[in-house]
Amino acid sequence: MPVNLPEIVPASLTPIQGIRLGWAESNIKTQNRKDLLVIEICDGSAVSGVFTQNRFCAAPVTLCKKHLDAVKNNATTGGNVSGIKALVVNTGNANAGTGEQGMLDALTTCQHLAEIMAIPVESILPFSTGVILEHLPMDKLLAGLPLAVTNLTTDNWADAASAIMTTDIAPKAYATQVKVGGESINITGISKGAGMIHPNMATMLGYVATDANITQSLLDSMTKEIADLSFNCISVDGDTSTNDSFIVIATGKSNAVAITSPNDKGYQEVFDALLETSQYLAKAIVRDGEGATKFITVTVKGALSIDEAKTIGFSIGKSPLVKTAMFASDPNLGRVLAAIGYASRECDSLADLDTNQLELYFGGLLVAEKGGRAASYKEDEGQAIMNEAEIDITVQLHRGNEESTIWTCDFSYDYVKINAEYRT
Amino acid sequence: MPVNLPEIVPASLTPIQGIRLGWAESNIKTQNRKDLLVIEICDGSAVSGVFTQNRFCAAPVTLCKKHLDAVKNNATTGGNVSGIKALVVNTGNANAGTGEQGMLDALTTCQHLAEIMAIPVESILPFSTGVILEHLPMDKLLAGLPLAVTNLTTDNWADAASAIMTTDIAPKAYATQVKVGGESINITGISKGAGMIHPNMATMLGYVATDANITQSLLDSMTKEIADLSFNCISVDGDTSTNDSFIVIATGKSNAVAITSPNDKGYQEVFDALLETSQYLAKAIVRDGEGATKFITVTVKGALSIDEAKTIGFSIGKSPLVKTAMFASDPNLGRVLAAIGYASRECDSLADLDTNQLELYFGGLLVAEKGGRAASYKEDEGQAIMNEAEIDITVQLHRGNEESTIWTCDFSYDYVKINAEYRT
Numbered sequence: 001m002p003v004n005l006p007e008i009v010p011a012s013l014t015p016i017q018g019i020r021l022g023w024a025e026s027n028i029k030t031q032n033r034k035d036l037l038v039i040e041i042c043d044g045s046a047v048s049g050v051f052t053q054n055r056f057c058a059a060p061v062t063l064c065k066k067h068l069d070a071v072k073n074n075a076t077t078g079g080n081v082s083g084i085k086a087l088v089v090n091t092g093n094a095n096a097g098t099g100e101q102g103m104l105d106a107l108t109t110c111q112h113l114a115e116i117m118a119i120p121v122e123s124i125l126p127f128s129t130g131v132i133l134e135h136l137p138m139d140k141l142l143a144g145l146p147l148a149v150t151n152l153t154t155d156n157w158a159d160a161a162s163a164i165m166t167t168d169i170a171p172k173a174y175a176t177q178v179k180v181g182g183e184s185i186n187i188t189g190i191s192k193g194a195g196m197i198h199p200n201m202a203t204m205l206g207y208v209a210t211d212a213n214i215t216q217s218l219l220d221s222m223t224k225e226i227a228d229l230s231f232n233c234i235s236v237d238g239d240t241s242t243n244d245s246f247i248v249i250a251t252g253k254s255n256a257v258a259i260t261s262p263n264d265k266g267y268q269e270v271f272d273a274l275l276e277t278s279q280y281l282a283k284a285i286v287r288d289g290e291g292a293t294k295f296i297t298v299t300v301k302g303a304l305s306i307d308e309a310k311t312i313g314f315s316i317g318k319s320p321l322v323k324t325a326m327f328a329s330d331p332n333l334g335r336v337l338a339a340i341g342y343a344s345r346e347c348d349s350l351a352d353l354d355t356n357q358l359e360l361y362f363g364g365l366l367v368a369e370k371g372g373r374a375a376s377y378k379e380d381e382g383q384a385i386m387n388e389a390e391i392d393i394t395v396q397l398h399r400g401n402e403e404s405t406i407w408t409c410d411f412s413y414d415y416v417k418i419n420a421e422y423r424t
Numbered sequence: 425m426p427v428n429l430p431e432i433v434p435a436s437l438t439p440i441q442g443i444r445l446g447w448a449e450s451n452i453k454t455q456n457r458k459d460l461l462v463i464e465i466c467d468g469s470a471v472s473g474v475f476t477q478n479r480f481c482a483a484p485v486t487l488c489k490k491h492l493d494a495v496k497n498n499a500t501t502g503g504n505v506s507g508i509k510a511l512v513v514n515t516g517n518a519n520a521g522t523g524e525q526g527m528l529d530a531l532t533t534c535q536h537l538a539e540i541m542a543i544p545v546e547s548i549l550p551f552s553t554g555v556i557l558e559h560l561p562m563d564k565l566l567a568g569l570p571l572a573v574t575n576l577t578t579d580n581w582a583d584a585a586s587a588i589m590t591t592d593i594a595p596k597a598y599a600t601q602v603k604v605g606g607e608s609i610n611i612t613g614i615s616k617g618a619g620m621i622h623p624n625m626a627t628m629l630g631y632v633a634t635d636a637n638i639t640q641s642l643l644d645s646m647t648k649e650i651a652d653l654s655f656n657c658i659s660v661d662g663d664t665s666t667n668d669s670f671i672v673i674a675t676g677k678s679n680a681v682a683i684t685s686p687n688d689k690g691y692q693e694v695f696d697a698l699l700e701t702s703q704y705l706a707k708a709i710v711r712d713g714e715g716a717t718k719f720i721t722v723t724v725k726g727a728l729s730i731d732e733a734k735t736i737g738f739s740i741g742k743s744p745l746v747k748t749a750m751f752a753s754d755p756n757l758g759r760v761l762a763a764i765g766y767a768s769r770e771c772d773s774l775a776d777l778d779t780n781q782l783e784l785y786f787g788g789l790l791v792a793e794k795g796g797r798a799a800s801y802k803e804d805e806g807q808a809i810m811n812e813a814e815i816d817i818t819v820q821l822h823r824g825n826e827e828s829t830i831w832t833c834d835f836s837y838d839y840v841k842i843n844a845e846y847r848t
Contacts, residue, residue, distance in 0.1 A: 053769065054765035054766045055764070055766070055767075055768050055774065055775075055777045055779050056761045056762055056764060056766075056779045094758075097757070097758050097761045097762075097792065097796050097797070098795070099780070099794045099796030099797075100794070100796075101796070102795075132756075132757075132758025132759070132761065132762060133757050133758040133761065133792070133796065320835075320839070320843070321843055324839075324840050324843035325844070327840065327844050328843075328845065330844070333521070333556075333557055334518075334521050334557040337480045337521045337556065338480055338520075338521075338556060340479070340480060341478035341480030342478045342479070342480075343479075344477065344479050346770065350479065351479075353479045355479050355480045370523050370524070371480075371521065371522070371523040371524075371526075372521050372522045372523030372526065373521070373522075373557050411744075411840060412840060415748070416748050416751065416835060416836060416839070416840060417837070419745055420748045420749070420751050420752035420754070
């Protein structure tokens with residue numbers, strides 16, 4: 001079961017004016033499950049995305065980037081809106097490592113949806129998640145599209161969260177609201193992902209919508225910043241998938257004032273609420289990490305740069321030895337220290353890290369300093385912290401003022417089981 | 425059981441003139457097992473070492489480096505010999521993350537051995553392997569030293585291989601011979617390691633001795649080159665340990681001519697034999713990798729640089745998703761392609777890798793090309809290759825002339841079991 005991930009309450013997922021969602025059961029990989037999602041976006045919305053950095057990026061990711069560029073360069077859509085009118089997401093098949101046929105399949109999907117919805121083909125962003133290297137079953141997928149469109153409603157967020165799951169145990173959704181100048185701004189989002197999770201990006205999809213009125217260029221920079229503080233701070237297994245995508249939509253339907261620059265009234269509140277939503281959805285992926293029994297937060301402070309802090313955080317958070325020790329509730333400080341020590345492999349500035357200066361904490365408990373176990377440390381106190389389902393690890397480097405937090409989970413028998421049996 | 429690792433045959437491990445080995449059971453962690461090893465090295469030997477790059481390097485590693493420098497700077501030992509006269513290795517405790525006390529313990533170990541053997545303290549190199557962050561049980565260790573010295577003989581290589589094991593299932597040793605100008609040169613080596621294995625270095629110890637006559641400075645460069653082609657090409661879990669050390673000893677007792685430069689007669693033969701021994705010992709560690717059921721060789725060809733090739737090799741070889749698929753004998757090409765695709769995270773020049781140009785082979789079978797599955801590929805043929813205990817993966821990038829090979833193992837239930845239960 002996911003680690004401390006509350007069940008979603010459909011009624012709490014506030015509809016976002018200008019967004020309708022529709023799903024279908026199109027039998028792409030499994031019978032009788034929601035596996036196709038269409039998100040309709042009203043005219044005048046800003047839409048921003050960040051995508052996997054995997055060189056083997058999937059066909060739909062390539063097409064997403066192309067369509068985002070195409071509509072941005074189309075003068076008729078204006079500079080403050082994206083021109084994107086629909087997203088289409090299938091689960092069960094990632095359409096990755098599928099060569100030219102894969103590109104054609106992604107394009108055909110968009111073309112069919114464009115006809116059904118009577119919108120331009122380049123106004124559609126396609127997404128796929130699931131098994132790699134298999135061609136999409138196009139007949140099933142195309143047959144599902146009209147059903148999903150017929151199905152479009154504003155209050156379908158919970159179903160949408162279910163429709164994009166792969167090895168996820170639980171659907172992931174979050175909603176929040178802020179007031180700006182007395183007017184409400186709503187934010188609702190969904191995500192999926194459980195394995196092949198590592199930043200930039202992971203086998204994950206994240207969609208966050210708000211009715212705030214945000215200009216396209218500002219939403220672009222906000223989306224990048226938010227991704228770096230949420231989805232790019234999680235790791236389940238260190239694998240970066242071919243399909244990861246994170247999309248933020250601002251429909252502008254709220255009555256609150258438009259936000260056009262970081263200095264505008266409401267900017268900070270909306271940024272914080274988008275970040276809160278995105279961090280919740282990112283952490284939900286880790287809580288539902290394949291085989292996860294622990295949710296682990298690693299914070300590295302006192303670094304010379306955010307890169308140093310993040311590299312050490314992920315060095316701890318990716319270490320199979322640390323993660324198996326966490327699974328065993330074993331306060332094995334040695335493995336954590338070893339992972340700190342070898343982080344210099346991936347960050348040159350750490351070559352002069354003085355391990356005698358740093359402090360390591362489990363929860364609030366000082367466990368190591370001066371190059372070894374803290375004199376005050378008692379194993380039973382460390383054990384008590386490890387027994388919890390939520391474990392905080394903090395490293396204070398004492399060499400600068402930058403810090404970073406990453407989230408990860410433990411490494412269990414079930415991780416091996418799930419991934420050894422996934423295709424069978 | 426280790427994957428295709430032949431049992432060692434003690435009689436095949438040729439003694440090296442000038443080297444004697446002695447062991448003791450000193451109850452450091454476990455009763456009634458060999459856990460302390462002394463290697464005596466005759467005067468006039470050249471001794472070279474490469475060590476972990478972990479910033480949390482263990483006290484004995486720090487002292488090894490200091491002693492190697494000290495004797496090299498001591499004019500009385502001459503420029504062509506190391507001045508190193510003994511190695512002392514304990515298992516059961518790594519003396520890592522032990523702060524100032526750890527340094528004192530390593531030094532005390534050397535001092536006691538120096539008295540017993542009547543040699544200078546700085547002529548001794550200490551090594552420890554085992555649990556991190558615990559202080560050495562010095563009374564037990566010091567009590568064992570005289571026993572190990574009493575025990576010194578030339579034909580103890582098999583016992584020595586056993587005396588340095590930690591979570592290893594099987595001892596690891598190898599011997600070979602070459603003829604140079606009609607005279608025999610013998611090479612015999614041992615290694616240990618099973619977990620926390622990743623290059624530069626791993627939780628591994630390797631000791632290779634030869635009776636070849638090689639000058640100190642030449643042996644230094646040969647040792648570095650050989651480490652890069654053997655122990656630095658293996659990964660079990662991507663964790664780099666605090667204690668890794670690889671030592672090459674050349675006693676000069678063979679009747680063959682001295683080797684003072686790479687152009688000398690016999691250089692290439694001796695280099696190749698040292699490399700053969702070191703690669704065997706490195707691969708033996710992977711064959712005995714924690715929980716390993718498969719031995720996987722990843723070769724990347726056609727790269728712009730060795731760094732590119734090695735980065736992609738390890739990206740595949742470290743991926744938990746690839747490794748769990750291998751455990752399941754699942755020809756999951758998608759996960760291998762994904763791992764190739766995200767290698768650019770760790771090697772900037774791969775940012776322009778054209779995934780449509782590369783070919784992927786399982787064994788001799790072309791499985792992927794042109795960004796997707798090869799048209800000729802049949803899953804049952806891929807399956808047949810995956811069913812084997814030894815699996816070769818080859819990537820042809822078609823962008824340059826450099827190549828690299830790395831060795832790794834699969835990721836099984838037993839890996840989790842071993843590492844979740846190690847300290848209990």
